[in-house]
Amino acid sequence: xxxxxxxxxxxxxxxxxxxxxxxxxxxxxxxxxxxxxxxxxxxxxxxxxxxxxxxxxxxxxxxxxxxxxxxxxxxxxxxxxxxxxxxxxxxxxxxxxxxxxxxxxxxxxxxx
Amino acid sequence: xxxxxxxxxxxxxxxxxxxxxxxxxxxxxxxxxxxxxxxxxxxxxxxxxxxxxxxxxxxxxxxxxxxxxxxxxxxxxxxxxxxxxxxxxxxxxxxxxxxxxxxxxxxxxxx
Numbered sequence: 001x002x003x004x005x006x007x008x009x010x011x012x013x014x015x016x017x018x019x020x021x022x023x024x025x026x027x028x029x030x031x032x033x034x035x036x037x038x039x040x041x042x043x044x045x046x047x048x049x050x051x052x053x054x055x056x057x058x059x060x061x062x063x064x065x066x067x068x069x070x071x072x073x074x075x076x077x078x079x080x081x082x083x084x085x086x087x088x089x090x091x092x093x094x095x096x097x098x099x100x101x102x103x104x105x106x107x108x109x110x111x112x
Numbered sequence: 113x114x115x116x117x118x119x120x121x122x123x124x125x126x127x128x129x130x131x132x133x134x135x136x137x138x139x140x141x142x143x144x145x146x147x148x149x150x151x152x153x154x155x156x157x158x159x160x161x162x163x164x165x166x167x168x169x170x171x172x173x174x175x176x177x178x179x180x181x182x183x184x185x186x187x188x189x190x191x192x193x194x195x196x197x198x199x200x201x202x203x204x205x206x207x208x209x210x211x212x213x214x215x216x217x218x219x220x221x222x223x
Contacts, residue, residue, distance in 0.1 A: 004154075033210065042200050042213030043155070056209040088152055092211075100145060101211055105154040 002027070004093050004104035012110045013081050021076045021107045025093030031055075032074040033101060034066055035090040043090055049074055050096070078109075086111045117214045118201055124220040131188040133217040135201030136181075142204060144177060146186050149198045149216070158186075158199075193223040 005024045013019050025032050031050045035043035045058040049068035068074045072093075078085055088108050092101035119134045137144070143162045147155040161168045161177045161184065168175045174187040188195055198216040205212055 006154075031209075035213075037152075039152070040215075042202075042215050045210035045212070048209045050209075056205075058210060090154060092155075100157055100160045102157055103147070103155040106152075108152075 004091055004102055006089075006091050006104040006107050008107060009105070010108045010110075012112060014112050015081055015083060017081050018077065018079045019081060019109060021078075021089050021091075021109075022073065023076070023091030023093075023104060024073045025091075026102055029093035029095055029102075030072055031094045031096055032068055032072065033092045033094070034074070034076045035092065036060070037088045037090060037106075038086075046076070081111045083111050085109065118199070118217040120217060121215070122218040122220070124222065125191055127191060127193055127221055127223050129191055131191050131195070131219055131221070133186045133199050133219070135184045135186070135214060137184075137201075137203050138182065139206050141179075141206070144184050145202045145211070146173075146175060146184075147200045147202060147213075149200065151197075155200065188219075191219075191221045193221050195219060196221045 007022045033048040034046040037043040046060050047066045048056040052068045063079045066076045088106045090103050090106045092103045094101045117136050125131055143160050145160045146158040149155045159170050159175050161175050172189045177184045198218050200213050200216045202211045202213045
């Protein structure tokens with residue numbers, strides 16, 4: 001069975017640009033979460049979506065937005081990129097919120 | 113706020129030795145999870161232990177949970193060079209949906 005997939009693997013952007021990251025959950029999983037991980041730290045929660053509805057949001061500015069599609073895949077959008085947005089962005093899926101989450105390989109975003 | 117904190121921050125051992133990592137958290141939990149991360153890539157789910165469990169095994173991994181001390185430990189027996197990675201404990205947010213991670217323990221296993 002395919003695990004969580006994310007695209008792209010790596011991305012380089014400049015300040016002020018916007019970026020869209022994509023995630024496909026494990027088949028049958030309806031919950032998708034997004035995390036930001038900066039170097040040397042643990043992942044920080046950004047969003048969780050379940051059945052296309054936002055169920056939770058972390059302490060991130062409104063420049064960060066996300067959505068979930070009918071097939072449960074998800075997109076994370078970040079506008080007006082800042083240097084500090086450089087990080088590994090991880091997507092995780094679970095059968096339902098509150099159960100074990102399974103992570104994708106991540107998208108490495110570098111903002112120059 | 114609820115948070116898992118791992119100890120030590122870094123651990124260096126020889127192949128064949130055992131590695132023990134500890135995690136402390138602040139509030140009541142329903143479960144606690146351990147993850148491994150290789151070279152800044154995706155996290156691999158290792159084990160989930162529920163609040164009514166005290167010990168759980170998976171291959172060379174042994175996890176304990178002490179809810180009275182709000183702590184957990186991950187033991188890797190007979191370590192291998194391939195075990196070199198960062199290890200994170202994670203707890204679900206009380207009354208919420210997000211998973212909260214600590215800063216992790218960086219394990220180096222020397223061949």
